[in-house]
Amino acid sequence: SQQGEEDPQALSIQEGENATMNCSYKTSINNLQWYRQNSGRGLVHLILIRSNEREKHSGRLRVTLDTSKKSSSLLITASRAADTASYFCATAMYTGANSKLTFGKGITLSVRP
Amino acid sequence: DVKVTQSSRYLVKRTGEKVFLECVQDMDHENMFWYRQDPGLGLRLIYFSYDVKMKEKGDIPEGYSVSREKKERFSLILESASTNQTSMYLCASKAHPQGMNSPLHFGNGTRLTVT
Numbered sequence: 001s002q003q004g005e006e007d008p009q010a011l012s013i014q015e016g017e018n019a020t021m022n023c024s025y026k027t028s029i030n031n032l033q034w035y036r037q038n039s040g041r042g043l044v045h046l047i048l049i050r051s052n053e054r055e056k057h058s059g060r061l062r063v064t065l066d067t068s069k070k071s072s073s074l075l076i077t078a079s080r081a082a083d084t085a086s087y088f089c090a091t092a093m094y095t096g097a098n099s100k101l102t103f104g105k106g107i108t109l110s111v112r113p
Numbered sequence: 114d115v116k117v118t119q120s121s122r123y124l125v126k127r128t129g130e131k132v133f134l135e136c137v138q139d140m141d142h143e144n145m146f147w148y149r150q151d152p153g154l155g156l157r158l159i160y161f162s163y164d165v166k167m168k169e170k171g172d173i174p175e176g177y178s179v180s181r182e183k184k185e186r187f188s189l190i191l192e193s194a195s196t197n198q199t200s201m202y203l204c205a206s207k208a209h210p211q212g213m214n215s216p217l218h219f220g221n222g223t224r225l226t227v228t
Contacts, residue, residue: 101158
């Protein structure tokens with residue numbers, strides 16, 4: 001079953017604007033991760049936030065995590081045409097001795113030049 | 114940088130054929146994964162392996178098997194390919210089985226078409 005659900009499904013913005021993408025999940029997690037996928041390629045890890053963290057930054061990326069609401073948001077500031085891609089949130093949970101990462105269905109971001 | 118290499122970018126096979134998808138990683142990672150990606154369904158876990166010769170079923174293992182004879186290589190096998198296995202297949206690896214806070218490293222995917 002899908003754990004993470006992204007919102008919106010698609011987002012179109014002008015270059016220079018900020019893009020905000022949201023992810024909600026259902027059960028307790030150990031961490032939440034965001035990935036980017038360019039068309040026809042594999043996924044690339046962007047940022048990981050642990051369950052005991054509330055906010056994390058990496059360059060133009062800002063991620064927040066609210067465990068009480070079971071939600072996360074990814075903010076891309078000053079977007080560029082090269083940010084056009086699909087973005088996925090993934091939740092990590094322990095399953096015995098191993099971890100399991102479950103992905104959402106993704107958000108398609110289009111940045112217009 | 115971690116490199117995860119999938120042997121084929123595009124593959125076309127006939128119904129009933131036995132299909133092997135190969136994945137190699139160069140960073141001595143213990144964990145390796147196979148996902149399939151379909152429009153509207155996102156990524157779904159087929160199988161994963163946390164050590165040589167070890168494997169565990171993911172969410173959709175039916176119709177698939179895997180092989181991990183060497184640490185760097187993880188193979189996905191379609192015993193008898195069917196048209197509903199037409200999909201993008203993504204291999205990934207991760208540094209440590211207990212390393213919850215480590216990311217997945219993905220290959221570029223194999224787009225398989227079964228006719």
